[in-house]
Amino acid sequence: MDAMIRLLILFTSSLCIYLLLALLKVLYQYWWIPLRLQHILNSQGIKGPPYKFIHGNNKEVLKLRKEALSKPLPLTHDILHRVLPHIYTFMNLYGKNFLSWDGIRAQLVITEPELIREVLKDSDKVFPKREPTVYGSRLLGDGLVTTRGEKWAKQRKLANYVFHGESLKNMTPAVIASVETMLEKWKGQEGKEMEVFQEFRLLTSEVISRTAFGSSYLEGEKIFDKLQKLSLLVNKNLFKSRFPGLEKIWKTADDIESERLVKGIHDSVMEIVKKREEKVENGEADSFGSDFLGLLVKAYHDSNEKNRFSVQDLVDECKTFYFAGQETTNSLLAWTVFLLAVHADWQEKARNEVLDLFGNQTPTSDGIARLKIPCQSELCRCFMCWQNKIIFLWFLSKINYSNCKSFLLSVKSASKCQEKESQIGCLATYCMSQQLWNFGI
Numbered sequence: 001m002d003a004m005i006r007l008l009i010l011f012t013s014s015l016c017i018y019l020l021l022a023l024l025k026v027l028y029q030y031w032w033i034p035l036r037l038q039h040i041l042n043s044q045g046i047k048g049p050p051y052k053f054i055h056g057n058n059k060e061v062l063k064l065r066k067e068a069l070s071k072p073l074p075l076t077h078d079i080l081h082r083v084l085p086h087i088y089t090f091m092n093l094y095g096k097n098f099l100s101w102d103g104i105r106a107q108l109v110i111t112e113p114e115l116i117r118e119v120l121k122d123s124d125k126v127f128p129k130r131e132p133t134v135y136g137s138r139l140l141g142d143g144l145v146t147t148r149g150e151k152w153a154k155q156r157k158l159a160n161y162v163f164h165g166e167s168l169k170n171m172t173p174a175v176i177a178s179v180e181t182m183l184e185k186w187k188g189q190e191g192k193e194m195e196v197f198q199e200f201r202l203l204t205s206e207v208i209s210r211t212a213f214g215s216s217y218l219e220g221e222k223i224f225d226k227l228q229k230l231s232l233l234v235n236k237n238l239f240k241s242r243f244p245g246l247e248k249i250w251k252t253a254d255d256i257e258s259e260r261l262v263k264g265i266h267d268s269v270m271e272i273v274k275k276r277e278e279k280v281e282n283g284e285a286d287s288f289g290s291d292f293l294g295l296l297v298k299a300y301h302d303s304n305e306k307n308r309f310s311v312q313d314l315v316d317e318c319k320t321f322y323f324a325g326q327e328t329t330n331s332l333l334a335w336t337v338f339l340l341a342v343h344a345d346w347q348e349k350a351r352n353e354v355l356d357l358f359g360n361q362t363p364t365s366d367g368i369a370r371l372k373i374p375c376q377s378e379l380c381r382c383f384m385c386w387q388n389k390i391i392f393l394w395f396l397s398k399i400n401y402s403n404c405k406s407f408l409l410s411v412k413s414a415s416k417c418q419e420k421e422s423q424i425g426c427l428a429t430y431c432m433s434q435q436l437w438n439f440g441i
Contacts, residue, residue: 030054030104037106041099046108048099049090056101058239061086065239075342087111103241134242135234135254138262139227141316145324154307155317158299162212162292171211176362178206196337200330208325212292213318215272220322222268226261227323233258269318270311273297292321349373 034051041048049057068085081088087109090098096111110116132146140146144155161167182203186194205224206217213220233254251259276297279285288294288301296317299309309317340347350373357367 034101034104034106038099041108046097046099047094048109049094049101051101054103054243055241056103056105057086058101058103058241061239064089102239133234133237135230135237135258138258139230139234139323140320141312143316143320145320151313155313158295158317159292159321162295172362172364174210175207178203178210181206197330197334200333201326204326204330204333207329208322212321212325213272214276214289214291214293219272220268223265223318223322224326226265226268227319227326230258230261230265231323231327233261265319266315269315272318273300273314293318346373 031053034056038048038051049060051057052059064085068082073079073082086100090100090109091111097115098109100107100109110119129146129148132140137146142151144152144159147155182199186199202217205220209215209217209220217224237254272293273296276288276293280288288297296309296314299307300311300314302308340350353371353373354363357370358364
């Protein structure tokens with residue numbers, strides 16, 4: 001009996017010590033370190049919104065975003081207060097450079113262009129990729145966007161081989177065919193309102209399916225649909241903080257749904273992969289193909305262990321290019337067309353030059369280089385890759401955006417669509433990184 005009591009006391013004492021150490025660790029990571037870091041930066045003149053336990057500034061950010069999205073947006077280029085309301089507000093309160101908190105993660109925000117250039121140029125390899133959120137990792141996995149080191153180099157080498165200049169030029173017929181199919185579907189729609197953002201979603205999905213995966217939108221429809229739902233969950237939980245360790249014992253409805261979507265995407269990708277493998281096994285094809293999917297499957301079967309891709313690597317790369325290739329292009333095209341509709345004078349100038357050079361012919365890479373207005377404008381220089389310009393120019397020669405009511409979203413409905421605004425928010429980030437790339441940073 002005494003032994004049982006001593007054992008119970010020992011167990012209780014050990015449990016109390018463990019819980020105390022766990023509490024101290026939480027307080028150290030979630031309270032002491034953030035407050036100490038905030039004090040150090042404040043003493044150096046870097047101010048910012050005060051840190052709140054566990055949540056950081058996330059509650060304040062969510063409130064600012066909700067307020068910004070509740071108001072209509074006029075036709076203006078001044079959109080920072082709309083797409084990044086927390087950055088806009090904190091800049092006005094604490095200056096151009098300030099400290100903010102994403103949960104317990106400190107963020108030193110620098111908005112002065114010259115200082116950004118100076119910091120990045122003089123700090124080689126000081127800025128590693130940010131660790132993705134739980135939902136972000138489920139969306140993109142360990143693909144090219146999130147991975148690092150030797151694995152990143154291996155994935156980048158494969159992607160470079162598929163998407164270099166000559167390969168992109170060879171994709172032009174597939175891109176043009178997809179655009180012509182969509183325009184053919186639009187015939188007879190004049191005078192009717194059309195959801196252009198969704199139309200561009202279907203177009204870019206078809207293009208990425210044809211050019212990178214040798215299939216059609218219908219074959220990849222399940223993947224696109226699940227990726228879109230998963231991206232909405234990522235956006236929904238972007239500024240939500242989690243209590244440490246809670247996700248291991250309690251799953252939210254979003255956790256359960258995201259895991260279900262991840263499994264569904266994995267199964268759908270493997271179905272497409274198996275079809276490609278069966279063609280080789282049955283003698284219908286000599287190789288897995290030279291497109292992106294073909295090279296991924298080849299790497300999956302590589303006899304050299306250093307170059308071999310695992311099943312998860314293959315799926316993650318497919319997810320990355322299905323999502324990143326489709327969503328970014330979709331957003332850029334929609335934003336470009338919207339700006340052209342607003343500025344009809346530039347639309348007319350650009351269209352006249354395109355028609356003078358190409359007439360009714362399909363745009364070519366050589367001809368694009370000779371254009372001055374569409375391809376040397378700030379819009380195209382910052383936002384558009386070569387393949388996007390092909391799509392853009394083909395539209396420009398075929399559609400008059402300002403006169404075709406069926407082509408335009410009304411400003412009223414566009415201002416209510418949070419999904420589109422979140423896409424434009426991503427576009428702002430993409431534009432900044434593209435600008436830095438253009439500067440050679």
